[in-house]
Amino acid sequence: MDRRDFLKVATVAPLLATVGAATDAEARHNLPPLPEGVGLLYDSTLCIGCQSCVAKCQEVNQMDLNPADSLHSKNNYLSPFSFNVIQVWQNGAGINKDQIDDGYAYIKRQCMHCVDPNCVSACPVSAMQKDPVTGIVTTDPSLCTGCRYCMIACPFNVPKYEYDDPFGRLQKCSLCNQKGVERIDKGGIPACAEVCPTGAVIFGKRSDLLREARQRVAADPGSEHKYPVKAIGSGEFNKTSIPHYNQEIYGEREGGGCQCLVLSSVPYEDLGLPSLQEESFGAATETVQHGLYRGMFLPIALLPALLYGWLTRRTWLSIGGGKAGNKHDETEAGNE
Numbered sequence: 364m365d366r367r368d369f370l371k372v373a374t375v376a377p378l379l380a381t382v383g384a385a386t387d388a389e390a391r392h393n394l395p396p397l398p399e400g401v402g403l404l405y406d407s408t409l410c411i412g413c414q415s416c417v418a419k420c421q422e423v424n425q426m427d428l429n430p431a432d433s434l435h436s437k438n439n440y441l442s443p444f445s446f447n448v449i450q451v452w453q454n455g456a457g458i459n460k461d462q463i464d465d466g467y468a469y470i471k472r473q474c475m476h477c478v479d480p481n482c483v484s485a486c487p488v489s490a491m492q493k494d495p496v497t498g499i500v501t502t503d504p505s506l507c508t509g510c511r512y513c514m515i516a517c518p519f520n521v522p523k524y525e526y527d528d529p530f531g532r533l534q535k536c537s538l539c540n541q542k543g544v545e546r547i548d549k550g551g552i553p554a555c556a557e558v559c560p561t562g563a564v565i566f567g568k569r570s571d572l573l574r575e576a577r578q579r580v581a582a583d584p585g586s587e588h589k590y591p592v593k594a595i596g597s598g599e600f601n602k603t604s605i606p607h608y609n610q611e612i613y614g615e616r617e618g619g620g621c622q623c624l625v626l627s628s629v630p631y632e633d634l635g636l637p638s639l640q641e642e643s644f645g646a647a648t649e650t651v652q653h654g655l656y657r658g659m660f661l662p663i664a665l666l667p668a669l670l671y672g673w674l675t676r677r678t679w680l681s682i683g684g685g686k687a688g689n690k691h692d693e694t695e696a697g698n699e
């Protein structure tokens with residue numbers, strides 16, 4: 364082993380070993396679902412696209428009109444003016460509801476209130492917060508610095524920033540439970556669930572919503588199903604004929620799980636819901652970040668590498684490698 368190889372081994376090996384050890388020591392797993400965590404179940408097959416939920420959401424949350432639209436319900440994308448939109452997927456002629464061939468389907472887009480939210484994990488000032496009991500994810504405008512890390516971190520592209528406002532805030536669905544709109548804290552239910560005429564979106568504990576969703580998925584297509592409207596336990600019911608559901612419940616596992624769940628008869632990817640690994644992004648990124656920086660592991664690990672760089676540069680300069688016109692290849696040769 365010559366001097367160059369020795370220096371490489373002596374610097375890179377401790378770096379890798381230290382980073383590896385630090386990472387192992389700090390591996391963090393997905394946060395578990397909260398026992399009292401609440402959310403929504405949106406069944407795309409029951410949605411008629413009326414957008415009552417969109418208009419009521421904007422009214423209850425006292426949102427400004429989007430200057431680009433003349434009507435609340437014309438919004439078809441999430442924005443600082445709309446926490447909740449109903450989008451339409453269409454294929455071919457788009458005439459068969461909830462079918463692939465010449466079909467169409469609706470999808471409600473809003474914050475999924477992730478079980479282990481990456482926006483909370485990414486926010487450097489804890490302006491994004493997850494309630495320890497309900498699991499509802501909210502933003503605190505008094506803490507938000509406008510860095511917009513949460514926008515990049517969210518796998519569902521949900522948080523929106525008020526770019527046109529010099530004092531812009533970060534906006535997203537709070538499950539109707541933010542300051543000034545405390546519907547859940549006051550024993551109410553989210554506005555979108557309250558107004559939905561078909562029961563396509565219902566409110567409840569995540570565990571109860573999952574049970575209801577599993578019943579629908581397990582039922583025979585064509586069989587009659589009596590389901591709760593507005594909320595689990597509301598005492599109000601509708602009946603439907605079970606369609607050919609996707610056998611997976613979207614949000615049960617994706618990205619560590621969500622408190623807002625989706626059922627559909629067309630592939631979730633077609634509706635714009637991303638395929639996500641079961642490990643939450645927060646677990647994946649915090650494992651690496653915390654491992655590297657805990658106890659100054661990274662700076663200590665980098666020290667030999669910096670020393671190696673300094674030594675080789677010093678040698679290079681001492682033989683004239685720093686002068687203009689000298690090629691690195693020549694320096695390498697001269698250094699051997």
Ligand code: SF4
Binds near residue numbers: 475477520535
């Ligand atoms: S959907 Fe996005 S904004 Fe909502 S909790 Fe999950 S990561 Fe946060």
Ligand code: SF4
Binds near residue numbers: 416423424446535
């Ligand atoms: S829970 Fe409230 S804020 Fe969220 S989409 Fe429904 S109405 Fe809008």
Ligand code: SF4
Binds near residue numbers: 412413414469561563
């Ligand atoms: S109110 Fe209900 S049926 Fe109407 S668009 Fe919203 S989720 Fe669909």
